[in-house]
Amino acid sequence: MKVQLVGTGAIYTKYNSACTLVNQELMVDMPNGTLKQLLKNNHDPEKIKMILITHMHGDHTADIPFLLKHVYNYINIHNEIVIIGPKGIADKVVELFAAYRFEDREEIQELMNIKFIELNKEETEIELEGYKIKAIQVSHGEEKPAYGYNINNALSCTGDSRICKGVEKLIKSSKVTIADTSLIQGNHDHMGIDNIKYLAEKYNKQIVATHLRDTTREVLKKEDNKNILVVEDGYQFEI
Ligand SMILES: [Zn+2]
Ligand SMILES: [Zn+2]
Structure with a gap:
């Protein structure tokens, strides 16, 4: 799989918000600015077949209407285009279209060929377009439910989460995990450098830090942690 971290930042940073493109055709999260970023990086957004949404916060969903339009x-x-996300994701997309003063529900159905898969269990396995996708519930403060995704038992994306059972499962079942590292010290909503250091060592797996605040990025860049990568927007790798 070819993986590109289209965004590695948190919302109030100069970096794009965290989102990942797999094989040009699968996106994990769709924060504000994603469409522009894909175009800037010379991707063809029309090749996207699947969008996996981790949770409903704006820095993970805001560009869905722009991409679809x-x-x-x-x-x-x-x-x-298949959109997978927490229960209510179909209504969320309609709400976003309404907020942007674009199409209504009937027009969306008429104009756009979208299939929604809504998640409502702690773990769901989906086979789609040759991918094995596992959605695993994680814990993101009061934002419930939130999911992380494992793709082909090779790549995991935690979405926003504190350290929890779901995050550990995601890391265990993959070779590389793109993990929420918003903070220096993890809290109720997000993981911190302390958490990802602990996890990278415990499972001896590679972690790529994302959703980084600027202060966290600076601290992590100065450290030399085996198995933890801090990268710029646009970083690509293959697994
Ligand atoms: Zn969030
Ligand atoms: Zn977020």
Whole structure:
């Protein structure tokens, strides 16, 4: 799999908010600015077949309407796009369209070929387009439910989460995990450098830090942690 970290930052930083592109066709999260970033990086957004949403916060969902409008309205491609996310994701997309004063529910159905898969269990396995996707519930403060995803038992994305059973499962079941490292010290909502150091050592697995606040990025860059990578937006690797 070819993996690109399209965004590695938290919302109030100069970096793009955390999101990841796999094989040009699968996106994990769709924060504000994602469409522009994909175009800047010379990707073809119309190749995206699947969007995995970790939770409903704006820095993970805000660009869904822009991406869909770009594909269906402006370049007029009508392939099916599957959106997987927490229960309520279909309504959330309608709400976002309404907030942006675009199409209503009927128009969305008419114009766009979208299939929604809503998650409501602690763990769900989905086989789609040759991918084995496992959605595992994580713990992101009061934002419930929130999910992390494992793809082909190789790559995990934790989404936003504190250290919890779900995050440990995601790390255990993958070779590389792109993990929420917002903070220097983890709290109720997000993991910190302390948590990812502990996890990288416990499971001896590679962790790529994302959702970084600027202060966290600076501290982590100065450290030399085996198995932990701090990278810039656009960083690519293969697994
Ligand atoms: Zn969040
Ligand atoms: Zn977030």
